[in-house]
Amino acid sequence: MDLNLRKAVLANVTGNSTDELQNTIMEAINSGEEKMLPGLGVLFEVIWENSNDQEKNELLATLSEGLQ
Structure with a gap:
């Protein structure tokens, strides 16, 4: 992935509220x-x-469960 894309995405969401982040997702x-x-x-x-x-283990368990 191009680092410029990473920077652009982060710039677009940095400082957003949790509601704004949820809306984006x-x-x-x-x-x-x-x-x-x-x-x-x-x-x-x-x-x-x-x-x-x-938290990583919980994320992995959720992902694994969702892919069943």
């Missing part, structure tokens, strides 16, 4: 557009990098 998911996937990936990367081991 829901809009990306509900649109079903492939072009939104890299942005969601950047947001997931932020979550992953800021999670402790227990």
Whole structure:
């Protein structure tokens, strides 16, 4: 992934409220557009990098369960 894309996504959401972040995520998911996937990936990367081991395990369990 191009670092410029990462920076652009982060610049677009930095400082957003939790409601604004939720709206951004829901809009990306509900649109079903492939072009939104890299942005969601950047947001997931932020979550992953800021999670402790227990939170990472919970994320992985949720992901695994959702893929069943």
